[in-house]
Amino acid sequence: MSLIKKKDMVAMLLAGGQGSRLGVLTKDVAKPAVPFGGKYRIIDFPLSNCINSDIDTIGVLTQYQPMELNAYIGNGQPWDLDRMYGGARILPPYVRGKEGEWYKGTANAIYQNIPFIEQYSPNYVIILSGDHIYKMNYRWMLDHHMKKDADCTIAVIEVPMEEANRFGVMSTNENLRITDFEEKPIKPKSNLASMGVYIFDWPTLKEYLIRDEEDPHSSKDFGKNIIPTMLADGKRLFAYKYLGYWKDVGTIESLWQANMDLLKENISLELYDPRWKIYARNGNLPPQYIGRHATMKDSHVSEGCSIEGTVENSIIFPKVTIKKGAVVKNSVVMSSTTIDENAHVNYSIIAEGVTVGDGAVIGENTNGTDAVLISVVADRVTVGSGSRVESGSVVDSNL
């Protein structure tokens, strides 16, 4: 028996993103820790995808506001990632010698953790990000990678041409071999967008990471440096087309939209699939109580809630109280928030621990246009009785 046990594939999950476009929602937490879909956080999706794809060794790279994320991941038990060998490991940037060093870019983050990966001497490394909502079997992607005898495989999704400039965009030949890759191009040549999911042959990636680190002009980024260099060197890069539901929840609107998507019938993000559960840390709360005056319609409601008012087309997180006469429509209401009597909430994201006072009105669509403007109320804010919050505005202090 060899001294070093082997893992065929190790996952590296980039979870240090700030998610600045989410504004007040990422004031105190990193983007991957942002709550989603009633009981989840964004990072539950890539973590659950890993364990469902039989990948049990995951380095979680944190940097921005890591406290809540670290506590959330803990020993990895909720995702079945508490393993004797492997499992989930939080990898924060750390000090070497006299100097501390932050992760300078996505590639540098992996570079700094080469020793972590080497422990498992894997054949493949899969790079993931904690920013997207999707269900994907990474093993199928690995099969594709092996079949193509690729050095690197990039998961891609077709996006509308007009949105392609927000992504890494690639062109391929008929064998899906990548011929061209551009990060956020002004004039995209194709609509195949990178999902930020890469599989690399580990020895190849390691070599490129070391080379890239030595280049003082590099911005140490996968999309900007590693991939273009590999392409220029004639390495075998292939695209892997993903056909399911995938959503980048980087903005308030897209976060709201992705939540609303859960209420649509027949979307391919089938959360009920017993073979592909999305796991999350559990709050040990009692079942929800629906009272004598409640009206429920087209909504997801979580444990520990007490509903006496009207809930329509909304996603309600755990421990939310919605009192008599209150109306919540087309909204996302996060944990431990209270909506008092006769308050109206429409087209809004209400963060954790908020109190919306009696008769307050938030985000009622006033202008009558089709364009949906989402109002946001930040963590632990109190919106006083009778106050009005215009649609599309952000409330980050008590009103």
Added chain:
Amino acid sequence: MSYMGLIYSYSDRENLRELTSNRALAALSIGGKYRIIDFVLSNFVNSGIFEVSVIARTNYHSLIEHLGSGAEWDMSRKRGGLRVLTPFANKESTDSAQIYKGSIDALANHLHSIKKSMAEYVVLTGSRILYTMDYRDMIKAHLNSGADITIAYTNQMNGTQRIPQGSPMVYLDEQKRVQSVEILDEEQSDREGSWCIDVCVIRKTLLESLIADATSHQRYDLYNDILKRLAPTLKIFGYEYCGHLLEISTISTYMEANRAMLDPEFASKVFQETVYTKVKDSVPALYGPDCYVENSMISDGCQILGTVINSVVSRGVHIDKGAVVKDSIIMQDTEIMDHAKVEHAILDKDVIVRDGREVIGHPSYPIVLPKMSIV
């Protein structure tokens, strides 16, 4: 000072018909997502006692499956932790009454395991009565009074209607020392004496010698042969419990207990301390476009498209469009299809009620559909 818990997962004095014919009482679903054992174990967890043995008798399959390693109650431990004590298979009879000859005999059967524990005191409890107690307070009272045995009792009904037949009653003097113990011959609604709620605290070495002594005289029942018999000689003290109480020994008290949790005020007492249970990772409950829900408890993973009134619904239940569920208890993963009607009924796990079928009981005699039945 260290403590261990001992839980009887069954009761000789229950008649829950089909609900417990294939499972231990402690494994019975209650309050939507819970099993009875969750409330019992959570009392120990919340009292900082992480060494608990659960005594199993028959049909403990679902109990063991539910408990697993005990990790979900934070009881997967190197020191202490959760243990399920199953009967040894070398008995001639498989009749449940023969497996243990009584509550003392059950302990005698597992004496080696009890002796092995390094705990000094034992908290002994049953699964028939649900209460929320910090055992540390009771242990403190036990130590202060210098008692040999302390038993918990209540003087209020606290949400229960009747004291069932077979319940032990204690009569105390002013110092709360137990003068006598009596077992009720018939159920009683107005209380005389104090009702024991099935919890005692005792020094482990004393328990061990009482077990050995009773067994050598062929005495097998804890209440009759130890507490009642030895009340004059041992110092047995009462400890008053004033909180809420739910008693589960018949179909009607089981219904009452579930219904009690629909009262938000009562529920806030029951769930004041965290109640732990097995995690199922199900999706938040989904409410459809035409559903109507009133005064009901709904668990994760449910899809509610029809009408639910005054009911307790467990995890993963589907109630289809046009279906009506009233005054009922629906257990895990049961499906009630289009325009079916369910009233005054208890539907066990994995039941299917097909389109348009009606399952209607009476408040005085709810219908019980056993696990996996298809109507």
